[in-house]
Amino acid sequence: MKLVFLHWVLLFFVLVSSSWGLSSDGLALLALSESLILPSSIKSNWSTSDVTPCTWKGVGCNERNRVISLDLSSSDVSGSVGPEIGRLKYLQDLLLYANNISGLIPIELGNCSMLEQLDLSQNLLSGKIPAPIGNLKKLSLISLYYNSLSGTIPEELFMNQFLEEVYLHGNQLNGSIPFSVGQMTSVRSLWLHDNMLSGVLPGSIGNCTELEELYLLYNQLSGGLPETLSEIKGLKIFDATNNSFTGEIPFSFGKNCKLETFILSFNNIKGEIPPWLGNCRSLQQLGFIKNSLSGRIPTSLGLLSNLTHLLLSQNSLSGPIPPEIGNCRLLQWLELDANQLEGAVPKELANLRTLSRLYLFENRLTGEFPESIWSIQTLESVLMYSNGFTGVIPPNICSGKALRILNLGFNHLSGSIPSNVLECPSLERLILNDNNLSGSIV
Numbered sequence: 001m002k003l004v005f006l007h008w009v010l011l012f013f014v015l016v017s018s019s020w021g022l023s024s025d026g027l028a029l030l031a032l033s034e035s036l037i038l039p040s041s042i043k044s045n046w047s048t049s050d051v052t053p054c055t056w057k058g059v060g061c062n063e064r065n066r067v068i069s070l071d072l073s074s075s076d077v078s079g080s081v082g083p084e085i086g087r088l089k090y091l092q093d094l095l096l097y098a099n100n101i102s103g104l105i106p107i108e109l110g111n112c113s114m115l116e117q118l119d120l121s122q123n124l125l126s127g128k129i130p131a132p133i134g135n136l137k138k139l140s141l142i143s144l145y146y147n148s149l150s151g152t153i154p155e156e157l158f159m160n161q162f163l164e165e166v167y168l169h170g171n172q173l174n175g176s177i178p179f180s181v182g183q184m185t186s187v188r189s190l191w192l193h194d195n196m197l198s199g200v201l202p203g204s205i206g207n208c209t210e211l212e213e214l215y216l217l218y219n220q221l222s223g224g225l226p227e228t229l230s231e232i233k234g235l236k237i238f239d240a241t242n243n244s245f246t247g248e249i250p251f252s253f254g255k256n257c258k259l260e261t262f263i264l265s266f267n268n269i270k271g272e273i274p275p276w277l278g279n280c281r282s283l284q285q286l287g288f289i290k291n292s293l294s295g296r297i298p299t300s301l302g303l304l305s306n307l308t309h310l311l312l313s314q315n316s317l318s319g320p321i322p323p324e325i326g327n328c329r330l331l332q333w334l335e336l337d338a339n340q341l342e343g344a345v346p347k348e349l350a351n352l353r354t355l356s357r358l359y360l361f362e363n364r365l366t367g368e369f370p371e372s373i374w375s376i377q378t379l380e381s382v383l384m385y386s387n388g389f390t391g392v393i394p395p396n397i398c399s400g401k402a403l404r405i406l407n408l409g410f411n412h413l414s415g416s417i418p419s420n421v422l423e424c425p426s427l428e429r430l431i432l433n434d435n436n437l438s439g440s441i442v
Contacts, residue, residue, distance in 0.1 A: 037079035086111035182207035217241035265289035398424030
């Protein structure tokens, strides 16, 4: 009987003493804080005398007092993330963005198999993205943007059907976009811009049927755009500015086109502007600057009632400016310069009452410029030089009091220079050279 009593007493003290000690998750966090330098306001709160870390700043627990979240975002944290992070087996959210954390991303992070959100963006991290992160099959968000990460994107990272948001932009990643990108069948946002990625955009991208945002701008991607992009019916934003894509635009969207931004500027795209773009009634920005596009501007673009930016400069477009463009009543920037456009400027452009930038220079436009366009109150920059415009400069050229830059040089304008041009308070630059104008600007 005495032995049984002593056994229970011993067991009681073992249980009590164990309850007095900090939990394993707490010990892991303390070990993590050896390399991860916390500000004093957080460090002083992480007490070794606590039984669990569940009341510590930035720490969240489940009902079993296991750590499921560590949120130290925008907290002036520095140092590096140590391998101890892999000991937090129940961690679901790791949010360390907007700090001064440096060093490598530890491969032990791949042991946090319950992780759903990983945000290490806006730090000073370097080195490669560790392949073991591909083990995190519950991950729905990975955000590593604005660091100094280098190397290739691990094939394993994209082998995840649950990933919904991928933000890897603003690093120094190189190599190709993994073919496994097509396994991210739930991905909605894929931001890969501002890196040094090369090679082609894999055709497997067409398997990402939930994709809404695809940012590829400022890389070194090449080859033709995949026809499989047609399969992504809900695509809203596709920006591939400043790459080396070639060939024609092979994909298309039907009447349910959801595109809001479609920019392929500064590539080597050839062929004609596809008429199906008229189906994209939500389109706000359309940009094909500095490509090798030819043919006429499709009249179907006049169906884009939400369009604010139409940027078609520096191509080989020919034919007239479609009067239907005047139906794009929300247009703010109309840039058609450095093409082979001809004929008269349609008077319907006067319907663009929010237009601030009108670039028509270096074309083959002729005839008189519609006087009604000068009544647009929002005009700020009008560049029409190097054409064949005739007629006179109207007196109401600065009716909006917003005009800053006006270049009408190298045309066939005649008559006298309106005296009230000097009364335009906003005008910063006026160029009228190489015309047949009389009078002077004093």
